[in-house]
Amino acid sequence: MGRRAQGQFADTAIGDKVIMPDGQWPVVGVFTTGDIIESTFFADRDTVMTANRKNTYNSVLVRLTSPAAYETFRRAVTTNPALSVSVDRHSTWYERLTAQQSAFFTAVAYAVGIVMAIGAMFGALNTMYAAGRRPHPRNRHLAGSGLRLDRRGNIGNLRGVASGPDRSLDWRGHRLDLF
Numbered sequence: 001m002g003r004r005a006q007g008q009f010a011d012t013a014i015g016d017k018v019i020m021p022d023g024q025w026p027v028v029g030v031f032t033t034g035d036i037i038e039s040t041f042f043a044d045r046d047t048v049m050t051a052n053r054k055n056t057y058n059s060v061l062v063r064l065t066s067p068a069a070y071e072t073f074r075r076a077v078t079t080n081p082a083l084s085v086s087v088d089r090h091s092t093w094y095e096r097l098t099a100q101q102s103a104f105f106t107a108v109a110y111a112v113g114i115v116m117a118i119g120a121m122f123g124a125l126n127t128m129y130a131a132g133r134r135p136h137p138r139n140r141h142l143a144g145s146g147l148r149l150d151r152r153g154n155i156g157n158l159r160g161v162a163s164g165p166d167r168s169l170d171w172r173g174h175r176l177d178l179f
Helices: 003-008 045-051 067-078 090-133 137-142 155-161
Strands: 017-020 023-026 168-171 174-177
Touching: none
Parallel strands: none
Antiparallel strands: 017 023, 168 174
16 A cells, blocks of 8 residues: 555555455555555455456556666567557656546636636626615715715715725715715
8 A cells, every 4th residue: 555545545554454345455565656656555466356357457557677677668568469558657647547637627627717707797796886876874964965876977986086094085075985
């Protein structure tokens, strides 16, 4: 069992049992590689094939003696006429494996972001419309002064020119409190 897998799943200490399709398997060791492989479980080939009721392989992970041995291994396997395989480095294989999922999750993220942006825009418009529709209760005394406090018309301009720590504006000798 990989070190990261051990951190992700409960009851995975050495000696604990992991539930698999054909029963419980004991954890007999923990390995560290420093890459994505640490998030996996390893078991004997024959045991895994029997447990999963399969007789074919989807992928095979091979540990070479050195990185320089990759090209020799790739040439030997791909030129064998009895095999129909592709040979990739683990990083390339993992990128190809996750590319489809990555594209799906990216599309979902953009779709959710667009819906949220549209919702935020309508929320802001609704708030501005509601704010400009009725005068603030503290400004009702200006109702007959000629200011269009009951319309959307000037609310943005009034907020923009208001100054001071209390966000108020004096207009024709009247104090206008902006909220």
